[in-house]
Amino acid sequence: MQAMTLSKGERTRQSILQSAYMLFLEKGYAATSMREIAERTGLALGGIYNHFENKDAIFSELIIDRHPFHQILPLLQAAPGDTVDQFVRNAAGSMVAELGRRPDFIKFLFVELVEFNGRDLPKLFALVYPQIQPLIQRFQTGRNDLRPIPPIIFFRAFLGLFFSFYVTEFLLAGTPAVSMQENALDHFVEIFLHGIMVDKEPV
Numbered sequence: 001m002q003a004m005t006l007s008k009g010e011r012t013r014q015s016i017l018q019s020a021y022m023l024f025l026e027k028g029y030a031a032t033s034m035r036e037i038a039e040r041t042g043l044a045l046g047g048i049y050n051h052f053e054n055k056d057a058i059f060s061e062l063i064i065d066r067h068p069f070h071q072i073l074p075l076l077q078a079a080p081g082d083t084v085d086q087f088v089r090n091a092a093g094s095m096v097a098e099l100g101r102r103p104d105f106i107k108f109l110f111v112e113l114v115e116f117n118g119r120d121l122p123k124l125f126a127l128v129y130p131q132i133q134p135l136i137q138r139f140q141t142g143r144n145d146l147r148p149i150p151p152i153i154f155f156r157a158f159l160g161l162f163f164s165f166y167v168t169e170f171l172l173a174g175t176p177a178v179s180m181q182e183n184a185l186d187h188f189v190e191i192f193l194h195g196i197m198v199d200k201e202p203v
Contacts, residue, residue: 009051012041012043012047012051013051013052015041015042016037016038016041016043016048016051016052016058017058017061017062017065017066019037019040019041020032020037020055020058020059020062021062021066021104021108022040023036023037023040024059024062024108024111025104025107025108025111028111028115029055029059029111029115029116030115032055033055034048034049034054034055037055037058059116059120060120062108063112063120063121063124064120064123064124064127066108067108067109067124068098068099068102068105068109069124069128070128071098071102071105072095072098072099073128073131073132073135075091075094075095075098076091076094076095076135077131077134077135078094079091079094084145084146084193085193087138088158088189088192088193089186089189091158092158092162092165092185092188092189092192093185095162095163095166096162096165096166096169096185099163099166099170100166103170106166106167106170132152132155135155136151136152136154136155157192158192161188161191161192162188162192165184165185165188169184
């Protein structure tokens with residue numbers, strides 16, 4: 001089956017998005033001008049306005065189109081594991097590995113968080129939430145050994161903990177405190193599954 005052929009206008013639009021994406025990563029949103037996006041795309045400045053009203057419209061479309069969720073959620077859904085323990089370990093490993101292969105994800109997300117205070121994330125979450133539901137149900141079906149935590153809180157905790165693992169590894173790479181740690185991801189999995197307190201025998 002042949003892939004759908006894009007029209008000339010759509011190819012131009014995608015080129016604009018790609019040029020803007022790279023410039024936002026290199027310079028940030030505020031420091032990037034529409035003129036620079038047009039020049040990198042090979043367009044006259046006026047030509048870019050045939051496709052986007054302004055720079056803000058470009059960024060909003062990029063957040064929806066290229067957010068890490070689009071790559072990470074299918075990996076989480078495909079993670080093997082018959083038990084919660086196995087699934088969490090495999091899913092966390094897949095998520096961290098994908099983030100490691102795509103450092104642009106983190107940079108672009110930081111642009112959204114720092115320069116826009118996460119403005120577009122609620123809209124994005126509304127789009128991806130239907131994909132999250134089957135993932136949450138995988139934990140709940142037929143189980144009686146999980147605490148009664150609301151499913152969306154469970155998912156947020158998972159994303160937050162393992163995203164923080166990757167970010168701290170990314171920011172502190174090469175420092176002795178991080179580079180000397182062994183099995184650090186396994187420790188994060190243990191914290192997610194069992195917390196940090198040692199179980200005490202009843203007195």
